[in-house]
Amino acid sequence: MKVLVCVKQTFDTEAxxxxxxxxxxxxxxxxxxxxxDEVAVEGAIQLKEKxxxxxxxxxxxxxxxxxxxxxxxxxxGADRGILxxxxxxxxxxxxxxxxxxxxxxxxxDLILAGHVAADDGSSQVPTRIAEILGLPHVxxxxxxxxxxxxxxxxxxxxxxxxxxxxxxxxxVSSQVSWNEPRYPSMKGIMQAKKKPVATVDAAAxxxxxKIIELALPPSKTAGIKIEEDPDVAAAKLGDWMKNTVKVxxx
Amino acid sequence: MAxxxxxxxxxxxxxxxxxxAEDLCxxxxxxxxSRDTFELIIDTVSKLATDxxxxxxxxxxxxxxxxxxxxxxxxxxxxxxxQECGAGGWINPYMSxxxxxxxxxxxxxxxxxxxxxAANYSLSAYPQxxxxxxxxxxxxxxxELQDLYLAPMLxxxxxxxxxxxxxxxxSSLADVKTSAEDSGQGYFLIKGQKIFITxxxxxxxxxxxxxxxxxxxGAPSGVKGISLFLVPKFYVDEAGNLQANDIFCTGxxxxxxxxxxxxxxxSMGDNGSCRGYxxxxxxxxxxxxxxxxxxxxxNVGIGAASKATAAYYAALExxxxxxxxxxxNDKNPESPQIxxxxxxxxxxxxxFQRAISEGALALGLQVSKYIDLAKAGEExxxxxxxxxxxxxxxxxxxxxxxxxxxxAAIQCLGGYGYCKDFPVExxxxxxxxxxxxxxxxxIQGQDLLGRKVIMKKGRAFQLFKEELSGTINTAxxxxxxxxxxxMLEEAMIMVEQVTSxxxxxxVQGDTERFLSDASLYLEMTGILxxxxxxxxxxxxxxxxxxxxxSTVDKNFYQGKMLTMQYYFDxxxxxxxxxxxxxxxxxGFMSDVPxxxxx
Ligand SMILES: Cc1cc2nc3c(=O)[nH]c(=O)nc-3n(C[C@H](O)[C@H](O)[C@H](O)COP(=O)(O)OP(=O)(O)OC[C@H]3O[C@@H](n4cnc5c(N)ncnc54)[C@H](O)[C@@H]3O)c2cc1C
Ligand SMILES: Cc1cc2nc3c(=O)[nH]c(=O)nc-3n(C[C@H](O)[C@H](O)[C@H](O)COP(=O)(O)OP(=O)(O)OC[C@H]3O[C@@H](n4cnc5c(N)ncnc54)[C@H](O)[C@@H]3O)c2cc1C
Numbered sequence: 051m052k053v054l055v056c057v058k059q060t061f062d063t064e065a066x067x068x069x070x071x072x073x074x075x076x077x078x079x080x081x082x083x084x085x086x087d088e089v090a091v092e093g094a095i096q097l098k099e100k101x102x103x104x105x106x107x108x109x110x111x112x113x114x115x116x117x118x119x120x121x122x123x124x125x126x127g128a129d130r131g132i133l134x135x136x137x138x139x140x141x142x143x144x145x146x147x148x149x150x151x152x153x154x155x156x157x158x159d160l161i162l163a164g165h166v167a168a169d170d171g172s173s174q175v176p177t178r179i180a181e182i183l184g185l186p187h188v189x190x191x192x193x194x195x196x197x198x199x200x201x202x203x204x205x206x207x208x209x210x211x212x213x214x215x216x217x218x219x220x221x222v223s224s225q226v227s228w229n230e231p232r233y234p235s236m237k238g239i240m241q242a243k244k245k246p247v248a249t250v251d252a253a254a255x256x257x258x259x260k261i262i263e264l265a266l267p268p269s270k271t272a273g274i275k276i277e278e279d280p281d282v283a284a285a286k287l288g289d290w291m292k293n294t295v296k297v298x299x300x
Numbered sequence: 301m302a303x304x305x306x307x308x309x310x311x312x313x314x315x316x317x318x319x320x321a322e323d324l325c326x327x328x329x330x331x332x333x334s335r336d337t338f339e340l341i342i343d344t345v346s347k348l349a350t351d352x353x354x355x356x357x358x359x360x361x362x363x364x365x366x367x368x369x370x371x372x373x374x375x376x377x378x379x380x381x382x383q384e385c386g387a388g389g390w391i392n393p394y395m396s397x398x399x400x401x402x403x404x405x406x407x408x409x410x411x412x413x414x415x416x417x418a419a420n421y422s423l424s425a426y427p428q429x430x431x432x433x434x435x436x437x438x439x440x441x442x443x444e445l446q447d448l449y450l451a452p453m454l455x456x457x458x459x460x461x462x463x464x465x466x467x468x469x470x471s472s473l474a475d476v477k478t479s480a481e482d483s484g485q486g487y488f489l490i491k492g493q494k495i496f497i498t499x500x501x502x503x504x505x506x507x508x509x510x511x512x513x514x515x516x517x518g519a520p521s522g523v524k525g526i527s528l529f530l531v532p533k534f535y536v537d538e539a540g541n542l543q544a545n546d547i548f549c550t551g552x553x554x555x556x557x558x559x560x561x562x563x564x565x566x567s568m569g570d571n572g573s574c575r576g577y578x579x580x581x582x583x584x585x586x587x588x589x590x591x592x593x594x595x596x597x598x599n600v601g602i603g604a605a606s607k608a609t610a611a612y613y614a615a616l617e618x619x620x621x622x623x624x625x626x627x628x629n630d631k632n633p634e635s636p637q638i639x640x641x642x643x644x645x646x647x648x649x650x651x652f653q654r655a656i657s658e659g660a661l662a663l664g665l666q667v668s669k670y671i672d673l674a675k676a677g678e679e680x681x682x683x684x685x686x687x688x689x690x691x692x693x694x695x696x697x698x699x700x701x702x703x704x705x706x707x708a709a710i711q712c713l714g715g716y717g718y719c720k721d722f723p724v725e726x727x728x729x730x731x732x733x734x735x736x737x738x739x740x741x742x743i744q745g746q747d748l749l750g751r752k753v754i755m756k757k758g759r760a761f762q763l764f765k766e767e768l769s770g771t772i773n774t775a776x777x778x779x780x781x782x783x784x785x786x787m788l789e790e791a792m793i794m795v796e797q798v799t800s801x802x803x804x805x806x807v808q809g810d811t812e813r814f815l816s817d818a819s820l821y822l823e824m825t826g827i828l829x830x831x832x833x834x835x836x837x838x839x840x841x842x843x844x845x846x847x848x849x850s851t852v853d854k855n856f857y858q859g860k861m862l863t864m865q866y867y868f869d870x871x872x873x874x875x876x877x878x879x880x881x882x883x884x885x886x887g888f889m890s891d892v893p894x895x896x897x898x
Binding site: 064066068070075077078079080082118121122125233234235236237239240242243 | 303308309332334336337339340341343344347348384387388389390393402404849850851852853856
């Protein structure tokens with residue numbers, strides 16, 4: 051069984067973001083695999099270790115730098131990679147079209163991805179891919195069992211879990227609690243260098259989203275301090291929440 | 301705990317902009333590496349350090365090992381971490397493929413040690429020691445011993461140690477008394493005591509393999525009669541089973557810092573049956589140890605630099621947040637208090653810390669690069685002499701100055717720095733070991749002045765000066781660096797003059813007087829050497845600033861330039877005082893009569 055994992059390269063979650071000419075500048079910023087996708091990579095490698103998967107292929111759509119994210123996944127234990135070259139400003143629809151095209155050419159039995167990207171948080175790409183390819187889609191899974199041409203997925207649901215059975219091929223996106231991604235080993239890192247990575251151009255599509263403006267959140271302003279006896283302070287705080295913050299009590 | 305404990309940006313600057321570390325990949329031995337593998341390695345280690353090591357940094361200090369029944373019970377993370385390091389290949393990445401390593405340049409291994417040390421020095425010691433012990437086995441041990449002991453050590457299942465020190469043989473290893481008697485059955489019977497053996501017996505691994513110095517019965521006295529033995533806690537018997545050896549941990553020390561890793565007392569041969577296996581040839585033990593010592597001493601210096609770095613980031617973060625006082629010319633008591641980083645005195649203390657920690661890291665990486673070049677066969681003789689010369693400095697400058705840097709970090713935090721709510725007091729305690737282990741500062745000073753300066757008729761010293769001159773000449777071509785280049789040159793001339801002055805005493809045969817202030821000579825040479833490292837960084841920063849850079853990068857490079865300027869204006873002048881002391885008071889210390897110490 052061939053498992054394909056979509057990974058996105060994102061900023062390190064600790065990075066300090068800087069805007070330059072209205073765009074996010076990546077100078078001096080550490081780029082990592084989207085942590086949610088990393089869980090999907092680990093899930094795929096575990097399927098291979100259990101002899102369920104025979105090959106794990108990593109696909110990333112992005113600029114040349116995204117190669118580093120692919121290499122990291124290869125160092126963890128994936129077999130080969132595909133870089134779909136695409137402008138880093140592409141929107142979710144363009145990404146999904148580009149990835150779906152690359153996936154079609156690979157014809158995998160299972161497509162895994164993280165359920166959300168740590169940078170834009172849009173949670174759209176896996177769902178869109180499933181839609182484009184006409185495949186079933188299960189979201190936020192915490193476990194997967196594969197047998198008899200079917201995937202049985204456990205997902206988080208309000209106040210409990212939900213078990214979904216789908217035929218494969220299917221697109222399945224992971225919740226972080228599925229597993230703990232391994233650290234690449236020294237050996238894995240050296241082998242990753244030798245594993246094949248193909249580069250293809252992204253299929254063209256028109257963007258559906260237009261970014262009007264990017265702005266950094268306003269810098270933190272000083273908090274307020276109420277220095278009174280507890281009963282007075284509580285009343286003042288209540289007043290402040292109601293009138294200044296406008297907290298609604300239903 | 302502070303958010304940040306090291307700077308990835310600075311490591312990239314050092315590796316690729318100052319040292320051109322990727323050029324090492326042109327040598328056959330390192331040819332499978334590239335900047336990509338370096339970066340992926342550093343990514344992974346940063347993650348391991350952030351996720352696994354740093355979160356238990358304070359916990360390992362508050363819950364130090366407890367001794368019971370011959371074992372130091374250590375923090376439970378140690379076992380997991382050793383296994384993670386074993387599985388990940390982090391114990392021996394620098395070894396050759398033949399021995400399961402990945403032929404990683406020392407320069408990058410030093411970065412690994414730096415990141416891990418900054419995250420949690422005590423925890424980082426366990427795999428590093430195991431790697432060091434395994435390295436001895438690889439270089440000098442027999443194939444049989446390698447087959448039996450290497451794999452579990454490199455897998456992180458067995459702890460390795462260096463067992464040199466005894467109650468009466470610390471600095472003076474010539475006085476090692478532990479004895480070894482040939483049993484005639486392929487092993488020696490070891491008898492004696494060792495103390496301060498780091499990781500000497502813990503519950504984090506299933507076995508401990510000591511690289512132990514002992515004296516074979518009838519061997520000559522002094523350093524020429526010391527041999528190296530592999531002494532396991534459980535030995536592998538003829539049938540391949542593990543058997544308890546006659547070696548016991550009789551207690552552990554209660555230390556000032558570096559508490560997460562126990563220093564153990566060991567007793568061998570109480571029942572007359574402690575097996576030790578000879579490594580290499582008899583009586584060559586100390587020579588073998590010393591061949592490994594260069595790397596170990598670089599590691600100590602890097603460990604100190606890493607602790608000073610983590611303390612700096614903790615102090616910086618605090619100084620940005622702590623509101624206290626007002627600008628001196630603001631006389632309005634109603635105006636809000638300002639963050640203490642606005643006070644000149646705080647900025648000075650932060651710069652001091654940065655100058656030391658980044659200067660020390662730079663030197664550690666520089667020496668590591670010489671190690672790589674020598675290993676790759678590039679001007680090996682020259683590079684080895686440079687390593688020999690710089691080793692006492694690369695160990696001692698970070699260690700001694702690390703104490704002052706971490707103390708300045710405490711000072712930035714005021715009363716809070718003195719208390720356990722913040723990590724800086726721990727860095728201060730943790731760094732205090734570094735001028736002591738792997739040869740005290742006193743011993744390093746004698747090594748530099750008494751051996752390294754004069755070795756090969758002063759050739760090592762000459763090569764060192766040529767390296768400095770090379771940098772001075774490059775810097776003199778750059779407008780912004782003309783002044784520091786001139787200052788470094790003048791300092792170098794001063795150090796040369798002091799050296800010739802002292803050597804006259806040596807020529808007269810009075811070695812005692814010649815070496816009486818060797819520690820101060822080492823201090824002076826250390827300041828000069830770090831000045832050279834700052835000038836090198838200045839060259840790289842100037843080159844970068846000449847091209848268009850982002851605001852983030854600009855701040856970084858300008859920070860480098862200013863820290864360099866700080867170093868030349870505030871630290872270099874100390875050389876003048878030391879020169880004066882060394883030329884004026886020569887021999888004073890050896891002349892002070894003991895009976896006057898009252
Ligand atoms: C936490 C810790 C961990 C350690 N880990 C290990 C380990 O894993 N393995 C191991 O084998 N050892 C280890 N040691 C031992 C360490 O290497 C020694 O403590 C060190 O070499 C100094 O020896 P000493 O303590 O006997 O001091 P001494 O040798 O008694 O020195 C005391 C002072 O006298 C000075 N001095 C001594 N001789 C001379 C001289 N000839 N000329 C001038 N000055 C001199 C020294 O510089 C020092 O200032 C460890 C020590 C500690 C504290
Ligand atoms: C063990 C201990 C015992 C103590 N005992 C007592 C006691 O008995 N009674 C008591 O009242 N207090 C006591 N203190 C408090 C002690 O006096 C304060 O910690 C000290 O005055 C520093 O204040 P701070 O800790 O708030 O540091 P901060 O004032 O926040 O100082 C932090 C750093 O900023 C610098 N700084 C602050 N303002 C300026 C400025 N305007 N210009 C330049 N630099 C500045 C400081 O020099 C310091 O380096 C004790 C503290 C400790 C740790």
